[in-house]
Amino acid sequence: MTAEPDEVLDCLGQRCPLPVIALARRLPALPVGAVLRVLADDPAAAVDIPAWCRMRDQEFLGTSGTAHHVRRRQ
Amino acid sequence: MIPSSVYLDAATAAPLHPVARQALLAALDDGWADPDRLYTSARRARQLLDAAREAAAQTLGVRPDELSFTSSGTTAAHSAVLGGLRGRRRAGAVLVHSAIEHSAVLHAAQQHTAGGGTAVEVPVDRLGRLDLDAWSTAVTGSGVALAALIAASHEVGTVQPVEAAAAVCADAGVPLYVDAAQMVGRMPVPPGWSVLTASARKWGGPPGVGLLVVRKGTRWESPWPADERESGRTPGTVNLPAVVAAAASLRAAAADAAAEAARLTPLVDRIRSRVAAEVPDVEVVGDPERRLPHLVTFSCLYVDGEALLHALDRRGFAVSSGSSCTSSTLRPSHVLEAMGVLSHGNVRVSLHAGSTEADVERFLAELPGIVADLRAEAGVVGL
Incomplete structure (x- = not known):
């Protein structure tokens, strides 16, 4: 579930919605199929990153600790 | 501008219901004495308290002696959870509750687990509906003393399958506590529960009045130090003018x-x-x-x-x-x-x-x- 990421986005210390905004800016710049690891320790990120993936039809791979993994689907 | x-x-x-305002002002003049004393003004206060209890009980379709007034909805929820667990401690120390209970219920659950008890959380789906299969599994587990389900979510409005959840509890012999704070005064509460709480300010009553209803035959024991008021269910003198206003506005809200x-x-x-x-x-x-x-x-x-x-x-x-x-x-x-x-x-x-x-x-x-x-x-x- 935690595939080696192609890129890491460090959002530690940032409050929501900032980690989700950073994810939304970065993911479309990566190739389709690429995996982005978002480091975010705001508890809301664990809820909002999967929700964003659902709303934007991107693939949420999972969370371990403060690392959230997203794969660009389109 | x-x-x-x-x-x-x-x-x-x-906002305060007009009926609540009217009743509150009248009761401030007429209901300030301690209803437990024996002089004339105290007897008048006792009559007002009894009438308020009758009215609230009738609106909810319960017996007056099953209903106690508390100092807030939060206190009522704490009493429901901790008293329900205490009354059934011989059956076990497991509290089953949905994942979307009010924080007052969750805080009581935290106190229970901090004291060595167990809490089992039952999930909801994306619309905020209770997972009835998981509820059934949790409630029929061993050592369950009490199950708690919010009647309708205070945050997202989803009405919960209270009757189905209550049927599972009845089969398992587990009392069901329903937090009906958002439902009372707005829609009928489904049957099948053993303990119910509500909060007056949600239906246009004054702040600082909660309702705690414990049905006859329910094993419930006050978690608070002994006090004879309100059938021993909730300590302290009730805020009688506010209670009178709460009961009057509940009746008015339920009628509308x-x-x-x-x-x-x-x-x-x-x-x-x-x-x-x-x-x-x-x-x-x-x-x-x-x-x-x-x-x-x-x-x-x-x-x-x-x-x-x-x-x-x-x-x-x-x-x-x-x-x-x-x-x-x-x-x-x-x-x-x-x-x-x-x-x-x-x-x-x-x-x-x-x-x-x-x-x-x-x-x-x-x-x-x-x-x-x-x-x-x-x-x-x-x-």
Whole structure:
């Protein structure tokens, strides 16, 4: 579930919605199929990153600790 | 120019019902004495308290001696959970509760687990509906002393399958506690529960009055130090004028409940559909069908919940939010978390007897621009 990421986005210390905004800016710049690891320790990120993936039809791979993994689907 | 104010947070506290105001003022003159004393003014206070209990019990369809007044809805919820567990401690120390209970119930559950007890949380689906299979598994487990289910979510409005959940409890011999704070005075509470609580300020009664109902035959033991008042269920002198006002307004609210629900349900439908259509990237959450008549919640992508609350307040709209930045703990709402829906940029709108179609229209007219401005300020347009 935690595939080696192609890129890491460090959002530690940032409050929501900032980690989700950073994810939304970065993911479309990566190739389709690429995996982005978002480091975010705001508890809301664990809820909002999967929700964003659902709303934007991107693939949420999972969370371990403060690392959230997203794969660009389109 | 400061815009006229539109209060849209009835789920926290509805504006005082006119009947409550009238009863409160009368009872301040007539009901200040201690109902437990034996002189004339005390007997008058006792009559007022008895009449208030009769009225509230009749409205809820319970016996007067099953109903106690508490000093708040929170205290009632604490008493329900801790007293229900204490009364059944020989059966076990497991509390089963849904993942979307009110924080008052969860805090009581935390005290229970801190003291060595166990709490089992039952999940909900994306619409905030209880997972009945998981509920059944949890309730029929060993050592379950009490099960707690909120009648309808105070955050997203989803009405829970109380009757089905109660049937599972009855089969397992486990008493069911129902937190009916958002339902009492607005719609009939489904049957089958053993303990029920409510809060007067939710139906237009004054703040500082809760209801605790313990049905006959339920094993319930007060978790508080001994006190004879309110059948030994809740310590301290009741705020009698507020209790009188609470009971009078409950009766009035319940009498109007069906008409109010018929008036507010389409207004909430309008908010649900217009917000979804006219605000880009918004998630309207909760069950669109089986829901409270007066409450709707939505989350706006990329918007800071606190900033949205303040921007709405500057335009005269009072709403609440489940976003983490608006909570003292900086955690997102556990309800939104349990549902797996967007938690930031969250707004809860809840209507009351004074809410008009014009209020709703003005809110709907202004909201898209307010959200667009916040997104433009944050530089997130087009993401």
